[in-house]
Amino acid sequence: MxxxxxxxxxxxxxxxxxxxxxxxxxxxxxxxxxxxxxxxxxxxxxxxxxxxxxxxxxxxxxxxxxxxxxxxxxxxxxxxxxxxxxxxxxxxxxxxxxxxxxxxxxxxxxxxxxxxxxxxxxxxxxxxxxxxxxxxxxxxxxxxxxxxxxxxxxxxxxxxxxxxxLPRDEIRSGMGEMMHYFLLTGRADFERVSREYDAALTDRTVLRGLIRRSLEIKKAMIERDEFDEGPRNVFNYGHSFGHALESYTDYAIPHGIAICFGMDIANHVSAALGLISEPEAAEMRVILQRNWRPTVPVVKDLDRYLDLLRKDKKNVGSDVRVILTRGLGDMFLTKIPLDGVVLETIRRCFDYYQATPAATAS
Ligand SMILES: NC(=O)c1ccc[n+]([C@@H]2O[C@H](COP(=O)([O-])OP(=O)(O)OC[C@H]3O[C@@H](n4cnc5c(N)ncnc54)[C@H](O)[C@@H]3O)[C@@H](O)[C@H]2O)c1
Ligand SMILES: [Zn+2]
CATH class of the missing domain: 3.40.50.1970 (Rossmann fold)
Known part of the structure; x- marks a missing residue:
């Protein structure tokens, strides 16, 4: 081969x-x-x-x-x-x-x-x-x-x-990390992973195609920004919200699954700020949710989650630096306050996740 x-x-x-x-x-x-x-x-x-x-x-x-x-x-x-x-x-x-x-x-x-x-x-x-x-x-x-x-x-x-x-959760974790590359590049990759997701779980040839595509997306960026000096920061899409969730649950949720929730939160915050429409955020939720299920993050203490989010990137003042989106393939670094409509959106996301039964982490 x-x-x-x-x-x-x-x-x-x-x-x-x-x-x-x-x-x-x-x-x-x-x-x-x-x-x-x-x-x-x-x-x-x-x-x-x-x-x-x-x-x-x-x-x-x-x-x-x-x-x-x-x-x-x-x-x-x-x-x-x-x-x-x-x-x-x-x-x-x-x-x-x-x-x-x-x-x-x-x-x-x-x-x-x-x-x-x-x-x-x-x-x-x-x-x-x-x-x-x-x-x-x-x-x-x-x-x-x-x-x-x-x-x-x-x-x-x-x-x-x-x-x-490899345990099933670790497969979903890897799939979650790959999804973050596919949402970053745009509609063609998004539709491909939506179409091939189920087959990839059982068919190694399909999975190899997706692995190769993820690596190609990452390769294009690291060849441009090997030392992580700027452009590569879009790879943090889903990661600030996701890292805070990993910390909150004491790493009970595997990394790639946590960032699926992180991407979903970033998308809904983007919608709340008028950067994308609600249907666009909902469209991306379909594939993310397919992968995060059956994991349910139970965040009862939202203030503690927000504190962890503030700590994640050593933010100065009350704003946090996160990657938001203007649509598939258009992610960018920005600063947002953790209050008002943003806070309400994060709360609504966790309510949504918790509405699903069978909690696995609190
Ligand atoms: N250098 C980088 O670019 C980079 C990027 C991402 C993460 N990391 C680091 O990687 C670490 C997390 O990596 P990880 O999740 O791979 O952790 P890990 O190396 O601990 O692997 C996770 C678990 O999976 C098991 N495992 C691995 N392959 C297996 C297989 N084929 N079958 C059964 N079990 C298998 C391991 O024994 C281990 O128990 C963190 O410390 C993180 O900071 C580094
Ligand atoms: Zn990651």
Whole structure:
């Protein structure tokens, strides 16, 4: 299978390759001394393909927990690498989701002033979004993703068969992240995901088409704004409202599902401010709701939610910076006050979500 495309970056051009079996591709790619960093769940769930690689290469099994993304968390692995013969010409190979990615990329960016790394993303969110974009972040105490830089991998191997073991919620989370790209580009992509959504959940060929399209949308932007200096901020569409919901529910709602609610809130606030019509917001709600169901966010303390929203982007004064929309494909950064019609709209959105039975998070 030779389905691939390339991304231009400040370090080098790197390739995203769709493959049928990542272990076969790695076997031919890897050189002596290359070092595997493997998500502990993947090492177990996909032992048949990971074990032969582990037999041939030095490796580290990583527990995919957020505290790993810290100075203290990366230290034992760095210590191991430095003491056990890992050299500047060797590469790190991350096999896992976003946590394994960030830990590996962060170390690769600073060890010996930078070494190469290869990424095998194993969940839908990392296959369709985070695998490209160069960002390498760890947390600093309670401050998420505050330390890091831009250090792209040299190769990404996207193997959709890994998704067979992914829980359904994580699939919906990845689909939510993809939807945010499709709404950002306009009607053609919106209609495509609306049409192909059901099939994508069961048919890997359809899903691969949507993953590829998401990555193409992101590629176009990161090649223009690799260091996130302006234009790329439209990718925060749905994210401010969504992050506040993730924090409010103590991360009980997966990221990509939280941003589906976030996009819906952004759309309805846009309608309340006269930027789009109510039917336009309702039209987008159809596909977002298909994906967020059966999750129901229960926000009883709206003031606490609003406080989290104010904190999200270190807003100054009472206005918050969010991405709103003038319609499909036309999202833009603006500042809004959290009172009056905006406040009322956010309240009405949560009332709407909670009108659905079977709450999953409060
Ligand atoms: N660098 C970036 O550009 C970027 C972008 C987005 C998010 N992130 C970071 O990524 C982290 C979240 O990533 P995540 O949600 O992928 O978390 P994660 O790496 O913890 O993965 C989530 C869970 O899914 C499991 N998993 C992964 N693949 C699986 C599979 N195929 N089958 C079964 N289980 C599987 C993992 O073991 C883990 O338990 C956050 O720290 C976030 O800040 C980074
Ligand atoms: Zn996101």
């Amino acid at each position: 030779s389905d691939f495309f390339s991304i231009r970056s400040y370090r080098s051009t790197y390739q995203v390759r769709f493959c049928a079996d990542f272990s076969a591709d790695l076997k031919s790619e890897l050189r002596e001394g290359d070092f595997l960093v493997v998500d502990a769940n993947i090492a177990t769930l996909h032992a048949n393909r990971v074990d032969p690689l582990r037999a041939a290469h030095p490796h580290w099994i990583l527990q995919p927990a957020e505290p790993q993304k810290s100075y203290q968390g990366v230290e034992p692995l760095m210590d191991h690498l430095i003491r056990n013969g890992f050299r500047k010409n060797h590469r790190l190979v991350a096999i896992g989701g976003g946590i394994t990615q960030d830990v590996t990329a962060f170390i690769a960016s600073i060890l010996y002033r930078g070494v190469g790394w290869i990424f095998v993303p194993t969940n839908l969110l990392s296959q369709a979004d985070s695998c490209i974009g160069s960002k390498t972040s760890i947390n600093f105490g309670a401050f998420k993703n505050q330390i890091g830089g831009f250090h792209p991998p040299v190769l990404i191997l996207n193997d959709l068969s890994l998704l067979d073991t």
